[in-house]
Amino acid sequence: xxxxxxxxxxxxxxxxxxxxxxxxxxxxxxxxxxxxxxxxxxxxxxxxxxxxxxxxxxxxxxxxxxxxxxxxxxxxxxxxxxxxxxxxxxxxxxxxxxxxxxxxxxxxxxxxxxxxxxxxxxxxxxxxxxxxxxxxxxxxxxxxxxxxxxxxxxxxxxxxxxxxxxxxxxxxxxxxxxxxxxxxxxxxxxxxxxxxxxxxxxxxxxxxxxxxxxxxxxxxxxxxxxxxxxxxxxxxxxxxxxxxxxxxxxxxxxxxxxxxxxxxxxxxxxxxxxxxxxxxxxxxxxxxxxxxxxxxxxxxxxxxxxxxxxxxxxxxxxxxxxxxxxxxxxxxxxxxxxxxxxxxxxxxxxxxxxxxxxxxxxxxxxxxxxxxxxxxxxxxxxxxxxxxxxxxxxxxxxxxxxxxxxxxxxxxxxxxxxxxxxxxxxxxxxxxxxxxxxxxxxxxxxxxxxxxxxxxxxxxxxxxxxxxxxxxxxxxxxxxxxxxxxxxxxxxxxxxxxxxxxxxxxxxxxxxxxxxxxxxxxxxxxxxxxxxxxxxxxxxxxxxxxxxxxxxxxxxxxxxxxxxxxxxxxxxxxxxxxxxxxxxxxxxxxxxxxxxxxxxxxxxxxxxxxxxxxxxxxxxxxxxxxxxxxxxxxxxxxxxxxxxxxxxxxxxxxxxxxxxxxxxxxxxxxxxxxxxxxxxxxxxxxxxxxxxxxxxxxxxxxxxxxxxxxxxxxxxxxxxxxxxxxxxxxxxxxxx
Amino acid sequence: xxxxxxxxxxxxxxxxxxxxxxxxxxxxxxxxxxxxxxxxxxxxxxxxxxxxxxxxxxxxxxxxxxxxxxxxxxxxxx
Numbered sequence: 001x002x003x004x005x006x007x008x009x010x011x012x013x014x015x016x017x018x019x020x021x022x023x024x025x026x027x028x029x030x031x032x033x034x035x036x037x038x039x040x041x042x043x044x045x046x047x048x049x050x051x052x053x054x055x056x057x058x059x060x061x062x063x064x065x066x067x068x069x070x071x072x073x074x075x076x077x078x079x080x081x082x083x084x085x086x087x088x089x090x091x092x093x094x095x096x097x098x099x100x101x102x103x104x105x106x107x108x109x110x111x112x113x114x115x116x117x118x119x120x121x122x123x124x125x126x127x128x129x130x131x132x133x134x135x136x137x138x139x140x141x142x143x144x145x146x147x148x149x150x151x152x153x154x155x156x157x158x159x160x161x162x163x164x165x166x167x168x169x170x171x172x173x174x175x176x177x178x179x180x181x182x183x184x185x186x187x188x189x190x191x192x193x194x195x196x197x198x199x200x201x202x203x204x205x206x207x208x209x210x211x212x213x214x215x216x217x218x219x220x221x222x223x224x225x226x227x228x229x230x231x232x233x234x235x236x237x238x239x240x241x242x243x244x245x246x247x248x249x250x251x252x253x254x255x256x257x258x259x260x261x262x263x264x265x266x267x268x269x270x271x272x273x274x275x276x277x278x279x280x281x282x283x284x285x286x287x288x289x290x291x292x293x294x295x296x297x298x299x300x301x302x303x304x305x306x307x308x309x310x311x312x313x314x315x316x317x318x319x320x321x322x323x324x325x326x327x328x329x330x331x332x333x334x335x336x337x338x339x340x341x342x343x344x345x346x347x348x349x350x351x352x353x354x355x356x357x358x359x360x361x362x363x364x365x366x367x368x369x370x371x372x373x374x375x376x377x378x379x380x381x382x383x384x385x386x387x388x389x390x391x392x393x394x395x396x397x398x399x400x401x402x403x404x405x406x407x408x409x410x411x412x413x414x415x416x417x418x419x420x421x422x423x424x425x426x427x428x429x430x431x432x433x434x435x436x437x438x439x440x441x442x443x444x445x446x447x448x449x450x451x452x453x454x455x456x457x458x459x460x461x462x463x464x465x466x467x468x469x470x471x472x473x474x475x476x477x478x479x480x481x482x483x484x485x486x487x488x489x490x491x492x493x494x495x496x497x498x499x500x501x502x503x504x505x506x507x508x509x510x511x512x513x514x515x516x517x518x519x520x521x522x523x524x525x526x527x528x529x530x531x532x533x534x535x536x537x538x539x540x541x542x543x544x545x546x547x548x549x550x551x552x553x554x555x556x557x558x559x560x561x562x563x564x565x566x567x568x569x570x571x572x573x574x575x576x577x578x579x580x581x582x583x584x585x586x587x588x589x590x591x592x593x594x595x596x597x598x599x600x601x602x603x604x605x606x607x608x609x610x611x612x613x614x615x616x617x618x619x620x621x622x623x624x625x626x627x628x629x630x631x632x633x634x635x636x637x638x639x640x641x642x643x644x645x646x647x648x649x650x651x652x653x654x655x656x657x658x659x660x661x662x663x664x665x666x667x668x669x670x671x672x673x674x675x676x677x678x679x680x681x682x683x684x685x686x687x688x689x690x691x692x693x694x695x696x697x698x699x700x701x702x703x704x705x706x707x708x709x710x711x712x713x714x715x716x717x718x719x720x721x722x723x724x725x726x727x728x729x730x731x732x733x734x735x736x
Numbered sequence: 737x738x739x740x741x742x743x744x745x746x747x748x749x750x751x752x753x754x755x756x757x758x759x760x761x762x763x764x765x766x767x768x769x770x771x772x773x774x775x776x777x778x779x780x781x782x783x784x785x786x787x788x789x790x791x792x793x794x795x796x797x798x799x800x801x802x803x804x805x806x807x808x809x810x811x812x813x814x
Contacts, residue, residue, distance in 0.1 A: 063770050096795040097772050127796075186774045209782065212798070218785035315800045318789050322802070328789070421764040421805050422789055423771070426798035 004053050004084045004164065010074060010105065011089035012098055013060030014427040016117045016147040019436050020089055021057040023153035042443060049161050064104040068352055078108055085111045092122035092129055093428060096193050102138065103185045113163050114142045115156065126201025134196040148433055208428045215312050225316055228309060229335065235300045240293035242576030249569040251288030253562065255281035261560040271478045279464045283457030286521055287449060293370050297339035299441035306432040311424055318422050324407035327422035330360040337367030341634055345641040355417035358646055359410050362654060365634040366403035368396050371523040375629050378526055381599050382613035383622045391623065399630050413695035463520050488513055501680040502628060502666040503621025511625060519633050533612035624670035632662035653698060657691060664688040739813060744806035748781045752811040759808040771799060773809055
């Protein structure tokens with residue numbers, strides 16, 4: 001009897017592999033990364049023949065000479081032969097193309113069991129497959145299964161255990177196995193299919209094909225596309241933001257208030273409390289606030305994918321994406337970018353060529369993410385009043401235009417390369433399976449928290465230390481949060497002249513300090529300007545809480561009120577749901593319509609801030625500032641993700657490019673509308689030119705590496721930071 | 737052959753058969769080949785309005801591809 005330890009589950013994309021994986025392993029899963037790359041590696045434990053074995057879910061792949069990053073992983077793993085057994089999931093509704101992978105697998109190993117999945121769906125399509133015959137023709141055990149049906153999976157497990165005992169002796173090399181070319185493989189497959197498959201209905205009239213005539217209809221396709229995008233956003237951002245305050249308040253309680261109160265009680269020194277509660281704790285709280293939006297975004301995408309609609313979105317987007325030299329599938333990461341740029345950067349992995357991936361990653365940050373919205377909402381409410389909705393819309397539109405601008409610019413400079421092609425499989429439509437979708441989103445979320453969480457916690461930690469550390473009368477002291485004496489405030493004052501051309505006066509230094517904190521997370525800008533303007537009122541003796549604490553309703557001044565805070569947290573969920581039911585609030589634009597007081601409460605600012613903003617900004621300089629906020633340095637979590645995907649060099653290029661672009665766009669806007677200073681205009685154009693020239697020169701050097709369409713297998717990738725094992729970009733405290 | 741045409745020109749409602757590739761060395765030709773566009777395989781245009789990318793049915797699956805790429809595949813009516 002074979003003693004199996006490591007088993008891999010392989011199959012083409014959309015063959016129901018992951019559903020089967022979940023069915024077999026149950027809840028015992030862990031997510032990691034394949035060594036050196038950011039493609040998810042999902043492992044689960046299960047019992048086979050009375051002992052424990054590890055099951056690994058390989059990325060879906062059509063063959064073993066694949067062309068995308070995630071598929072390459074599958075090939076690599078199978079080639080290395082580190083698995084004792086491969087469970088090859090074959091989609092019964094698409095036998096012929098699925099068997100191609102089986103043929104490829106057979107060339108590598110003889111330890112294969114075929115799981116003929118979705119036999120029920122095949123039956124509905126009028127296809128009947130003789131599994132016994134198939135097994136005989138393939139020379140492999142074939143077990144029919146319905147992946148979504150628990151009983152069926154259980155029965156299949158018993159059959160797998162039986163089949164394992166009858167597998168031939170292990171052969172790792174392919175010397176005796178006949179290696180066939182593509183044509184031969186397919187003629188072999190055609191022969192098999194003719195014998196084992198019986199088509200009882202005309203498959204061309206299937207439900208999927210009928211639905212496609214509607215979804216891809218000349219007239220209906222565009223409205224359907226927009227409606228589905230709208231629902232996606234409403235779901236991800238609307239539903240996600242219902243829980244933001246909940247996570248924020250509870251996170252604040254658990255990570256900041258309780259540790260702070262506890263440490264005060266045992267008499268810990270103030271600096272330690274600042275570091276632990278205000279630094280690490282506030283960092284964890286920040287991570288907690290974007291958990292709901294990211295989760296619902298992943299879930300919305302999982303639903304679209306499970307439904308089979310995502311591929312159709314790619315088909316429709318191809319018409320305009322090709323104009324900037326990208327395939328339609330590059331549109332999907334951009335949509336994700338409206339929620340959060342980090343998953344957008346990661347989802348570019350599914351693209352075929354390196355050039356397509358890189359270009360998509362560069363464009364994704366211009367899709368204004370959810371974290372930037374509170375900043376727009378605050379400034380627009382203060383200055384644009386009734387027209388704030390329009391103003392925010394203009395900013396989103398500017399982002400879109402700048403993404404297109406960037407696309408054209410990159411096409412002729414940094415990423416010249418060969419124009420890409422677009423070939424895409426359109427899967428069958430089927431109703432999304434709730435459990436699978438939630439599980440999928442949950443696994444991705446866990447992964448995301450681990451990856452992005454570490455860097456955000458580290459960044460907030462550094463920030464709050466700089467914010468607290470101050471110098472007064474030549475003495476170094478702590479507790480200068482958001483006062484004029486903190487290191488951060490000094491830095492802000494020092495850099496203020498740089499922002500003068502875009503309309504920020506020198507005494508408006510809080511606005512420039514906020515741009516620093518915005519590098520960590522853009523929503524932090526709200527908290528920073530709020531407390532800095534407040535401290536300007538009070539003079540230097542400020543008791544204001546830290547910037548990161550600010551976006552929370554501060555009812556904890558009178559000590560710790562755990563029950564009250566928890567109650568408040570649940571209250572926000574209730575209020576949120578009432579909001580969401582009464583208004584279909586896409587992108588949270590409802591924030592914009594609200595009166596000032598309500599808005600201030602919602603985004604955690606004080607009403608006095610409006611007078612400060614309108615005192616310090618004009619409408620045009622505020623818009624210029626918001627343009628800058630939109631475009632400049634994507635937050636650190638994004639840079640971390642980019643570094644992982646493209647390497648440190650391109651991450652740095654992106655940081656510099658976007659910041660220079662932001663400065664010149666904001667300056668041009670302000671000078672044209674209000675400043676009327678010719679020198680600054682010329683300077684802005686000059687910076688734009690330098691940006692272009694820089695990209696061109698860098699492109700000249702790097703383009704040769706990008707031109708090879710299939711990516712090099714063993715290319716060097718930046719290894720994750722050893723100190724915190726994540727995309728910290730060397731910024732985490734432990735890696736210096 | 738007189739009645740040979742490229743995949744990009746096929747009409748809806750008629751069956752065709754792949755006869756070969758024009759640009760066999762391009763990366764997408766290789767990909768299409770592996771996807772099942774091999775000589776002798778029946779192929780049909782999907783009855784949808786989208787023309788570019790176009791959608792074809794092959795081996796029981798639906799594949800979207802640009803007309804430019806489709807031009808590389810030669811077919812003949814069945």
